[in-house]
Amino acid sequence: MPDDLIAVDLPASVTRTDGEGGLPVLRVSTPVATGEVYLHGAHVSAYTPAGQDPVIWMSRASIFAAGQPIRGGVPICFPWFGAGREAGMAPAHGFARLADWTLVGAEDADGVVRLTFRLTDTDVAALPGVEAWAHGFELTYVVTFGPELTLALSVRNTSGEEYSFEEALHTYFHVKDVTAVTVEGLDGASYLDKAPGAGADRPNQSGPVAFTGETDRVYVSTDTAVAVDPGSARTITVAKEGSANTVVWNPWAAKAAAMADYDDAEWPTMVCVETANALEHAITLGADQSHTMTARISVAPKA
Numbered sequence: 001m002p003d004d005l006i007a008v009d010l011p012a013s014v015t016r017t018d019g020e021g022g023l024p025v026l027r028v029s030t031p032v033a034t035g036e037v038y039l040h041g042a043h044v045s046a047y048t049p050a051g052q053d054p055v056i057w058m059s060r061a062s063i064f065a066a067g068q069p070i071r072g073g074v075p076i077c078f079p080w081f082g083a084g085r086e087a088g089m090a091p092a093h094g095f096a097r098l099a100d101w102t103l104v105g106a107e108d109a110d111g112v113v114r115l116t117f118r119l120t121d122t123d124v125a126a127l128p129g130v131e132a133w134a135h136g137f138e139l140t141y142v143v144t145f146g147p148e149l150t151l152a153l154s155v156r157n158t159s160g161e162e163y164s165f166e167e168a169l170h171t172y173f174h175v176k177d178v179t180a181v182t183v184e185g186l187d188g189a190s191y192l193d194k195a196p197g198a199g200a201d202r203p204n205q206s207g208p209v210a211f212t213g214e215t216d217r218v219y220v221s222t223d224t225a226v227a228v229d230p231g232s233a234r235t236i237t238v239a240k241e242g243s244a245n246t247v248v249w250n251p252w253a254a255k256a257a258a259m260a261d262y263d264d265a266e267w268p269t270m271v272c273v274e275t276a277n278a279l280e281h282a283i284t285l286g287a288d289q290s291h292t293m294t295a296r297i298s299v300a301p302k303a
């Protein structure tokens, strides 16, 4: 992968190196936080605020190769989520996570590092799935490693005509034992249950979300969600703007075993709480219009 993907000078706290599979990665290290982003997918693969344990979960079975999504971290889902609204789209979660993004900004302000990545339709021309969604776009993704991790994905319609898209910041979090984890903040929210055997009706969440089997739910919620992890004695809070959906996912044992890039034994150690606009909450933009979706992730101790 050429280094023309790095279009700016890096501050001393940011290092470009070869990561897994030889893919270029930016490593951030300051007294405030450490972190890591692959240019492949503009994929955040680590975040640890000072004094905390790692927040972002990565699979030890992840594949790191062109054309393959990275398993764990923060995949960017765009311009569709999963198989899309009509369920026929491929690759899963769209092509943005398979693309090589360009770093167009890098600043360190007192240990808070802000990295800005860009992707346009001309960058993805050779990727699978592009022909199914052939529109002009400019994505700007601002990742801020500070006391919080802030992820802001902006989409600008550069095509001259209106279109719609889905999107998600598919954050994977470390937990000690998902069977003891709860997700708060979704009480009363309606959801689509995508787990095998679930009906098509849209039930309302009652109380915190608990994990007793494969969990794959698209909630309608603009509220802050909090993953409470008693095993690690901490909470992970996902606050957000510009997002109508929260997705909660854990594959459990059978689906974990069926995934080639996911170790069979890993499922108890992670939970995804994703910031999204999906299904009937897809975003429609007219020519030259923009939309920004932001997730702000913070951790706090919990007795």
Ligand SMILES: O=P(O)(O)OC[C@H]1O[C@@H](O)[C@H](O)[C@@H](O)[C@@H]1O
Pocket: 069, 082, 092, 093, 170, 194, 216, 217, 247, 249, 274
């Ligand atoms: O295996 P992928 O394509 O990275 O997707 C992982 C999961 O991502 C979740 O967001 C979806 O709701 C699940 O249905 C999906 O299985």
